[in-house]
Every structure is written in structure tokens, then in C-alpha cells.
Amino acid sequence: xxxxxxxxxxxxxxxxxxxxxxxxxxxxxxxxxxxxxxxxxxxxxxxxxxxxxxxxxxxxxxxxxxxxxxxxxxxxxxxxxxxxxxxxxxxxxxxxxxxxxxxxxxxxxxxxxxxxxxxxxxxxxxxxxxxxxxxxxxxxxxxxxxxxxxxxxxxxxxxxxxxxxxxxxxxxxxxxxxxxxxxxxxxxxxxxxxxxxxxxxxxxxxxxxxxxxxxxxxxxxxxxxxxxxxxxxxxxxxxxxxxxxxxxxxxxxxxxxxxxxxxxxxxxxxxxxxxxxx
Amino acid sequence: xxxxxxxxxxxxxxxxxxxxxxxxxxxxxxxxxxxxxxxxxxxxxxxxxxxxxxxxxxxxxxxxxxxxxxxxxxxxxxxxxxxxxxxxxxxxxxxxxxxxxxxxxxxxxxxxxxxxxxxxxxxxxxxxxxxxxxxxxxxxxxxxxxxxxxxxxxxxxxxxxxxxxxxxxxxxxxxxxxxxxxxxxxxxxxxxxxxxxxxxxxxxxxxxxxxxxxxxxxxxxxxxxxxxxxxxxxxxxxxxxxxxxxxxxxxxxxxxxxxxxxxxxxxxxxxxxxxxxxxxxxxxxxxxxxxxxxxxxxxxxxxxxxxx
Numbered sequence: 097x098x099x100x101x102x103x104x105x106x107x108x109x110x111x112x113x114x115x116x117x118x119x120x121x122x123x124x125x126x127x128x129x130x131x132x133x134x135x136x137x138x139x140x141x142x143x144x145x146x147x148x149x150x151x152x153x154x155x156x157x158x159x160x161x162x163x164x165x166x167x168x169x170x171x172x173x174x175x176x177x178x179x180x181x182x183x184x185x186x187x188x189x190x191x192x193x194x195x196x197x198x199x200x201x202x203x204x205x206x207x208x209x210x211x212x213x214x215x216x217x218x219x220x221x222x223x224x225x226x227x228x229x230x231x232x233x234x235x236x237x238x239x240x241x242x243x244x245x246x247x248x249x250x251x252x253x254x255x256x257x258x259x260x261x262x263x264x265x266x267x268x269x270x271x272x273x274x275x276x277x278x279x280x281x282x283x284x285x286x287x288x289x290x291x292x293x294x295x296x297x298x299x300x301x302x303x304x305x306x307x308x309x310x311x312x313x314x315x316x317x318x319x320x321x322x323x324x325x326x327x328x329x330x331x332x333x334x335x336x337x338x339x340x341x342x343x344x345x346x347x348x349x350x351x352x353x354x355x356x357x358x359x360x361x362x363x364x365x366x367x368x369x370x371x372x373x374x
Numbered sequence: 375x376x377x378x379x380x381x382x383x384x385x386x387x388x389x390x391x392x393x394x395x396x397x398x399x400x401x402x403x404x405x406x407x408x409x410x411x412x413x414x415x416x417x418x419x420x421x422x423x424x425x426x427x428x429x430x431x432x433x434x435x436x437x438x439x440x441x442x443x444x445x446x447x448x449x450x451x452x453x454x455x456x457x458x459x460x461x462x463x464x465x466x467x468x469x470x471x472x473x474x475x476x477x478x479x480x481x482x483x484x485x486x487x488x489x490x491x492x493x494x495x496x497x498x499x500x501x502x503x504x505x506x507x508x509x510x511x512x513x514x515x516x517x518x519x520x521x522x523x524x525x526x527x528x529x530x531x532x533x534x535x536x537x538x539x540x541x542x543x544x545x546x547x548x549x550x551x552x553x554x555x556x557x558x559x560x561x562x563x564x565x566x567x568x569x570x571x572x573x574x575x576x577x578x579x580x581x582x583x584x585x586x587x588x589x590x591x592x593x594x595x596x597x598x599x600x601x602x603x604x605x606x607x608x609x610x611x612x613x614x615x616x617x618x619x620x621x622x623x624x625x626x627x628x629x630x631x632x633x634x635x636x637x638x639x640x641x642x643x644x645x646x647x648x649x650x651x652x653x654x655x656x657x658x659x660x661x662x663x664x665x666x667x668x669x670x671x672x673x674x675x676x677x678x679x680x681x682x
Contacts (some may be wrong), residue, residue, distance in 0.1 A: 111508070214392030217665070218658045221620040222638075226400050226654040229642055306517055310624060313519050314642055329520055335630070336523050337531045347520030354515035362511070 112363035114358040122353055125170040132167045135163030137170040137323050146339045156331055156341040164342060167323035168349050171220060174235070174317075174324045175353060182239050186246035186304075188299050193247075194254025199262055209255065213247035224307055228316040238317040242307050253296050257289040291368040299361035300303035302354040309350050315360055325350045377672060386666050393658045394446060397651050398439050402431070405524070451655070452648040454641075455626030461652040466639060469656075472626070476618040478549050479557035485613055487561045488604070491568025496595060498573060506565060506669030513562030516623050522555035522628040552629040556621045560614035561567035567610050572603040603677050609668050617659040 098271055106113055135153070139159035197208035209333045212355040215223070224241040231237035261267060262285065269279055311317040314325025325346040332342035394444055426432050430441065445451070451461040480588035529551060532537035542548035575581060584598045585591075622635030630636070634653055641649030 210388055210392065213389055214396065217389050217393055217662045218654070219617045219620040219661050221623060222654045222657040223396075225623070225638065225642060226397065226598070226650060229645070229650050230400050230647065302515060306515070309517050310519065313517075313624065314627075314639060316642065325517075326517075329517075329523070333523055334526050340527050343520070343523055347517060348522070350520065351512075351516045353513060354517075358511050358515050 105107065106363070108364055111359050114202050115359035115363070118352060118356040119360065121174060122176065122356070123322060125169055126176045129169040129172065130166075133163070133166040133169050135166040137162060137166040138321050139163075146335065146342070148339070149341055155345045158328070158341070158342045159339070162323075164328075164345055167328055168325070168345055171323045171325045171328060171346065172349065172353075174312075174322070175308060175350070178239055178242065178308040178317075179301050179357075181244035181305045182246060182308070183297055183301045184344060185239070185243040186300075187250050187293065189243070189247040190250025190252075191254050191286070191293060194251040195258050195285065197251070197257025198255040199277060199281055201259075205255070209250070212248040212252045212255070215244070216252070217273070218245075220245045220311055222305065225314065225316060226310055227267055228311055233316050233319055236317050238311050241316075242304050243309065245307065246304060249300070250293070254289060254293060257292055258285055261285050261288055270340050295361065295365045298357065298364050302357035302361065303353050305350065306355065310328075375673060378673060380667055382666065386662065389662055390659065391443075393655065393662070394443060395439070397658075398442050399657045400654075401647060401651055402435065402438070405625055437533055446655070447600055449591030451652040453648050455646050456644055461648055464649075465634065465652060465656050468632065468634045468637045471631065472619070472622050472635060473558060475549060475552055475622065475626070476615060476630055476637040477620065477635060478553040480560070480611060480615055482553055483557035483561040483614070484607075486567050488607060491565045491607075492595065492600065492603075494565065494569045495572035495576065496591070506569070510565040513558045513565075516558065517624075518555055518558060519624040519628055521558060522551070525551050525555060526628070539628070541630070541632055552625050552631050555628070556618060556625045560610070560618075560622060562609055563614065564607055568603065568607050571606050572599060575599045575603040578602075605613075608675065609672055612664055612668035612671070616661040616668075617652075619660065 104252065106116060108118050139162060143161070144153065145161045146159055147153055147157045147161075151163065153163050155168065157163055158167070193208055193212075197205045197212075218226075224245045227241040228237040231240070258281075267280060267284055270284060275283075280297055308317060309324075309326035309329075312324040313330040315330065316326070317326060318324045320331065328346040329343050332339070336343050378628070416495055423432075423551055429553055433441075448645060449462050451465070454464065489510075490506050494503045496663070497503045497506075505564045526538050529536045536551055540548060572595075576595070581599050589598075596670045619634060622633060623638050624633075626635035627633065627639045634656070638650060638653040641653065
């Protein structure tokens with residue numbers, strides 16, 4: 097199924113193409129941006145507090161005279177890494193338990209499915225708040241909270257796919273040939289489930305980034321002075337009227353990033369998910 | 375159907391139990407010591423021990439969980455560490471404000487969302503359709519707390535049409551911006567689902583029959599198709615109402631709305647763990663209850679859904 101996807105598909109879909117270009121730009125920003133910006137994101141400059149965008153500070157400065165461009169660029173590292181690592185971790189956990197529940201069925205399935213449902217029974221941000229609040233706030237607590245919020249959705253999806261795949265004749269054939277479950281799951285079921293899993297994963301990266309931003313906004317994410325997009329908004333929100341750029345630019349960064357991930361996810365779903373092909 | 379109702383309702387209880395187990399585990403055994411955090415860095419060993427005894431943390435874990443369950447069953451969620459007020463009292467006092475905000479938000483989300491969704495379905499394949507789709511992607515991508523601040527900047531500070539924050543003794547003007555902010559997420563999903571559900575229904579034979587009768591497209595869509603297309607949308611509305619507490623934490627914080635969300639934030643800022651967990655537990659219970667009601671009403675609304 098993955099082979100069906102080509103560059104041609106992408107170039108004929110303008111929003112998806114723009115989204116991919118923006119994401120490439122974003123990854124470059126996170127990777128090499130910090131070497132290109134001329135200001136230190138932590139350096140306070142008392143002579144240039146709350147300056148609107150100007151030549152020296154392209155996106156202006158915040159209430160402590162720190163360069164907003166530099167802070168937005170450094171902040172991209174946190175947002176991207178949390179979003180991508182949390183997706184990868186929750187996918188891994190979700191795939192593991194989803195495969196087991198779907199393949200073995202019976203009591204194992206009943207127990208695991210109940211566990212998935214319990215995690216899904218929490219409103220996501222509230223659960224993330226609960227988890228990160230009892231840890232010392234930081235990168236790890238944010239990632240762990242988002243992973244624990246996200247894994248169950250993937251697990252339920254993978255379980256469903258596994259349930260339908262394990263009835264296929266080629267799986268039965270390899271079972272008849274004496275292949276052990278681990279081999280069947282890894283060699284036969286996982287590769288066939290992968291496109292759907294990837295689609296689900298790409299659709300969730302955006303919401304994970306939003307969740308990280310929300311946790312940072314609430315003071316539960318990476319702690320100041322390290323700049324994150326969410327905390328830049330919460331620290332400066334009192335100045336929304338007098339110095340709106342301090343809030344506008346980090347918010348734009350979050351919005352553009354998440355929109356790009358979501359458009360890309362929609363595009364992949366339309367191309368890779370056979371259930372979507374009407 | 376009665377059997378399904380019974381089975382579905384019985385399934386509700388293990389989930390509730392699981393929820394309490396998770397909040398209990400969160401309170402007790404995750405890395406980082408809540409009691410030490412609560413007491414602060416300079417607290418003496420005696421203070422920490424006193425808080426532990428106060429919270430019953432010196433007893434065996436299973437016993438603690440049992441008494442936690444017993445407390446919850448009697449509506450006892452403990453007391454705030456800072457105000458010493460009963461959390462259940464606080465929750466009940468703040469809850470109506472959040473409900474009010476959520477209902478207005480859902481009113482916005484459902485009317486605008488269904489309208490836009492039907493519009494996009496009727497204009498399928500045109501630029502209008504793409505525009506609505508793009509807007510709905512934007513709605514699930516823009517952080518609510520930032521959108522709220524942007525609305526505040528434009529409508530309260532630049533245009534001066536609406537008050538920037540507060541509750542204004544129940545004046546409707548005060549609820550408009552918070553509700554508009556809170557609703558964006560579900561608005562976007564309602565647009566999407568209405569659109570795709572409408573397209574699906576429009577392709578059914580009975581709609582073709584209505585068209586063949588010579589009805590106008592307007593009558594076909596509004597009188598015949600809409601009713602059936604709305605079934606999945608109603609489900610979504612129910613589920614989203616249950617999850618509004620998510621957005622409420624952020625929205626209420628920004629607009630100074632005195633509901634559960636802001637109460638949660640106060641708890642977070644003060645590291646008032648019983649308060650945080652009280653809200654988390656309460657939110658989850660509301661959420662699963664809404665899920666249950668949605669599942670049950672789905673059976674009533676759509677007789678095609680048969681029990682598995």
C-alpha cells in the first residue's frame with residue numbers, strides 16, 4: 097500500500113505540498129536555526145524591553161528584552177521533539193498491546209481492551225494534567241504524560257486491524273506451518289497493518305504538539321527560562337493588549353506547525369487508508 | 375434493547391473503577407513525591423510525616439485504595455490543602471458555570487457546524503468546499519488558549535465590542551468570547567462529520583427517489599437528507615460536551631471564567647493535589663457518563679444499530 101504513494105500525488109495536492117514544505121522548513125529550523133539566529137534566547141536586554149518587530153529584533157522583544165525570533169526558533173526544538181517522540185513512544189506501546197490483544201483474543205483481549213477503555217475514558221488534557229502534575233515538571237514529565245494519554249487510542253486501532261488480519265488465509269497458512277505467534281505478528285500482521293498505523297500516527301502528531309503547548313501554557317511542561325511556544329504565550333499573556341506580538345508569534349508557530357501536520361495526516365489517510373476510498 | 379441497555383450500563387462500572395484506580399495511582403506511586411512537593415523544599419521531616427498521616431498515607435496501599443473508593447462513593451473527595459474547603463463543595467459550586475459555558479459553546483458549535491457542513495456537502499468539489507475543509511483543519515490546529523487571546527485582542531481591545539474577561543453577573547455578552555473559543559474544536563469536527571455524513575446520505579436511493587419526484591435540491595437536503603445525516607453528528611455533540619472540560623481549563627483561565635477549569639488551574643499552580651485529582655476524576659466521570667448516554671441514545675435514534 098505504501099508504494100501507492102508517489103511524489104506525483106503530493107505535487108497534485110497543493111495544500112499537502114505546502115504542508116510538507118512547511119514541515120521541512122520547520123525541521124530545518126529546529127536543526128540548524130539556533131546556529132543562524134544572532135540573539136541568545138535567554139539573554140535579557142533591559143534597554144530593549146517590549147520592542148515591536150524591528151530591524152534588530154525581527155519579531156520584537158518580550159517583557160524582559162529577550163529576542164522573540166530566537167525564542168521561537170529554540171522553542172521549535174521542544175515542540176517538535178516532544179510531538180515526535182511522544183508519537184513514537186505511544187505508537188510503540190499501542191502497537192505492542194494492540195497486537196497482543198487482537199491476536200490472542202479471549203481473556204487477554206478482554207483485560208487489555210478494558211485497560212484501553214479506561215485510559216480513553218479520561219478527557220485527554222485532564223489526564224495529561226493529572227500525570228504531569230505529580231511529577232516534577234519538565235521535558236520528561238510532558239513526554240510521559242502525552243505518551244500515556246496517546247497510547248490507548250493506537251492500541252485500540254491496532255487491535256481492530258489485527259482482529260481482521262488474523263482471519264486472512266495467509267496468516268492461517270503460516271500458523272499451520274508452525275510459525276510462532278511472535279513471528280506471525282512481526283513478519284505478517286505488522287507489515288500489513290503499518291500503513292493504517294502510520295496514518296493514525298501522522299494524524300496524532302499535531303494533537304500531541306497541541307497537548308505539549310497546552311501543558312507548557314499551564315506551567316506543567318518544560319520550565320522557564322527554556323523557551324517553549326506554550327510558555328511564551330502564558331508568560332506574556334498579560335501584555336496581549338500593549339504588546340501583542342509577544343503572544344502572536346509563538347501562537348502562529350504552533351498553529352502553522354499543527355495545521356501542517358494535520359493536512360499531511362489527512363493527505364496520507366486519503367491515500368493510504370483503503371476504508372477511505374469510496 | 376433492554377438487554378443491551380443493561381449490558382452497556384454494567385460495563386460502565388469497571389471503567390469507573392479503572393478511572394479511580396488511575397487517579398489513586400497518580401496520587402500515590404508515580405516518581406516524585408507529592409507530599410514532599412506539597413510541603414515544599416524547606417519542610418521538616420515532621421511536617422511531611424504529619425501530612426502523610428493526615429492523608430492516611432502511612433497505611434497499606436490496598437487499604438488506602440479501599441478507603442479512597444469508600445470516600446468517592448459517598449461523594450467525599452477530600453479537602454483542598456490550601457483553603458481546607460471540601461473539594462466536592464467547590465466542584466458543585468463551580469460546575470454550573472462550566473455547564474453554562476459548555477452549553478453556549480455547544481449551541482455555537484452545533485448550529486454553525488451543521489450549517490457549514492451542509493453547505494460544504496452541497497457545494498462538494500468547489501472552492502467553497504475546500505475553504506470550509508481548510509477552516510475545519512484550522513479549527514482543530516489552533517491552540518484554544520491562543521485563539522482566545524487573539525479574540526480578546528480584536529473584539530475587546532481593538533473593536534471594544536465585548537468585555538475582555540470576567541463573568542459580568544450573567545450578562546450574555548461575557549459568555550460570547552469564551553464560548554466561541556471553547557467551541558472551535560468541536561465546531562470543526564461537527565463540520566467534518568456533517569459534511570461526510572450528508573454526502574453519504576445524499577448518495578442513498580431514497581434521496582434519489584425524492585429528487586426523481588421533482589423536489590428542489592433545497593427540499594431534498596433539508597427535509598429528507600438532513601434528518602438521517604444528523605445521527606452521527608448528535609453522537610459527536612454528546613461526546614464533545616463530555617470533553618469540554620479539556621478546553622475549559624484553558625478557556626476559563628484566559629477569560630477569568632469562574633468554573634471548574636480555572637479551579638483546576640488554581641490547583642495546578644498551587645500544587646494542590648487533592649484539587650487537581652478531584653477535577654480529573656470528576657471530569658472523567660462526566661466524560662464516561664456522557665459516553666454512556668450517547669451510546670444508549672444512539673440505539674434509540676438509529677434502530678438499525680443492532681446489538682453485537
